[in-house]
Amino acid sequence: MDEKRCLEILDILNEGRLPEVEELAAFIDACAPAAFSGPVPEDAPAMEAEYLAGAGLENSSEGSPVRVPEDEEAGAVELRERLFALARERAQEHFGNRIYIRGLIEISNICRRNCRYCGIRADNARAERYRLSPSQILECCEHGYELGFRTFVLQGGEDGWFTDERLAGIVGSIKASWPDCAITLSVGERSEASYRLLRRAGADRFLLRHETADPVHYAKLHPAGQQWQNRMECLQRLKNYGYQTGAGFMVGSPWQTTECLVEDMRFLYRFRPEMVGIGPFIPHAETPFARFPSGNVERTLVMVALTRLLLPCAMLPSTTALGTAAGDGRERGILAGANVLMPNLSPKEARARYRLYNNKLSEGAECADHLAELKERIRAIGYEIVVDRGDFCLR
Numbered sequence: 001m002d003e004k005r006c007l008e009i010l011d012i013l014n015e016g017r018l019p020e021v022e023e024l025a026a027f028i029d030a031c032a033p034a035a036f037s038g039p040v041p042e043d044a045p046a047m048e049a050e051y052l053a054g055a056g057l058e059n060s061s062e063g064s065p066v067r068v069p070e071d072e073e074a075g076a077v078e079l080r081e082r083l084f085a086l087a088r089e090r091a092q093e094h095f096g097n098r099i100y101i102r103g104l105i106e107i108s109n110i111c112r113r114n115c116r117y118c119g120i121r122a123d124n125a126r127a128e129r130y131r132l133s134p135s136q137i138l139e140c141c142e143h144g145y146e147l148g149f150r151t152f153v154l155q156g157g158e159d160g161w162f163t164d165e166r167l168a169g170i171v172g173s174i175k176a177s178w179p180d181c182a183i184t185l186s187v188g189e190r191s192e193a194s195y196r197l198l199r200r201a202g203a204d205r206f207l208l209r210h211e212t213a214d215p216v217h218y219a220k221l222h223p224a225g226q227q228w229q230n231r232m233e234c235l236q237r238l239k240n241y242g243y244q245t246g247a248g249f250m251v252g253s254p255w256q257t258t259e260c261l262v263e264d265m266r267f268l269y270r271f272r273p274e275m276v277g278i279g280p281f282i283p284h285a286e287t288p289f290a291r292f293p294s295g296n297v298e299r300t301l302v303m304v305a306l307t308r309l310l311l312p313c314a315m316l317p318s319t320t321a322l323g324t325a326a327g328d329g330r331e332r333g334i335l336a337g338a339n340v341l342m343p344n345l346s347p348k349e350a351r352a353r354y355r356l357y358n359n360k361l362s363e364g365a366e367c368a369d370h371l372a373e374l375k376e377r378i379r380a381i382g383y384e385i386v387v388d389r390g391d392f393c394l395r
């Protein structure tokens with residue numbers, strides 16, 4: 001794509017409009033040509049064929065071939081900087097220099113599912129499993145409230161111990177003790193009745209990453225029993241019940257093409273989630289994807305910036321995965337249009353065991369107890385962490 005057309009696409013995006021499919025794909029490639037941080041394993045095509053056969057699918061991907069890092073042209077760097085500047089401007093218009101914080105409480109790393117990218121998948125026999133008790137969860141909230149958190153995110157695997165009644169009871173207790181706080185749940189796919197009950201108990205928001213808007217790609221990332229259609233239906237139900245709903249995806253997951261990313265953008269534009277979590281794929285040693293390279297950080301930042309332009313009011317976290325992939329990843333996420341950080345409020349022993357991917361950050365500025373350090377880092381780039389629920393609203 002030539003420079004003139006790139007700038008025209010940038011104008012379209014800056015008006016909050018979605019470019020045509022091929023043009024958006026070419027624009028993403030022009031901004032960040034490298035999809036992965038290194039070469040993919042030689043047996044990746046065989047794995048792909050096996051997963052597709054298991055799902056009874058044929059490969060529909062006619063997308064761009066897998067890319068590995070190459071010498072970037074100066075044009076890509078310049079284009080990215082222009083994109084990030086527009087995304088920052090849009091975020092400033094809606095949120096000023098405010099950055100919202102959410103206290104993340106990882107309530108359980110027990111999960112019945114087997115997402116192929118996830119370090120706490122059921123088949124990982126080497127994961128040291130834990131579950132926080134209701135009183136431990138409430139202690140985390142108490143501590144978080146003192147630190148200035150006004151949103152608690154209860155995140156965990158799909159752990160059957162957390163029945164609807166138990167989880168609703170915990171949500172109700174948090175609301176009773178800290179009525180000025182918002183509660184976000186991130187506990188996976190549940191029944192319609194469950195989402196309704198939890199909403200009635202006081203849950204305000206729900207994070208459920210869609211992972212990929214391309215059903216064939218979804219089948220490569222998940223075993224056959226996990227259905228893309230169900231994921232999408234869950235997201236719709238959450239919206240219907242009035243949750244501020246969070247979608248999201250990884251950048252650079254195995255077999256992701258630029259066309260997959262365009263589908264993600266088209267889905268977000270249609271669905272209009274209130275929150276979107278975007279982070280680079282990072283492999284975990286005890287998963288089938290252990291030998292795949294991480295997703296490219298620049299490409300991840302490009303997707304954050306595009307999301308900011310297309311969903312100007314959305315709450316966009318600068319994710320832990322970004323902070324893990326690059327030392328200054330959190331700051332760079334904010335400078336690409338993100339406006340939320342989610343420091344970890346979980347007890348220290350739990351934090352170390354909630355290993356979704358290799359080297360996941362859980363100490364230092366990632367830990368809620370080091371909020372002062374995080375505030376300082378954010379102030380250094382011209383932003384301010386605020387004590388606020390940070391609800392979504394159309395401004």
Ligand code: SF4
Pocket residue numbers: 111112113114115118119120121122156157158188
């Ligand atoms: S990604 Fe979520 S649902 Fe999938 S295995 Fe990990 S914790 Fe379970």
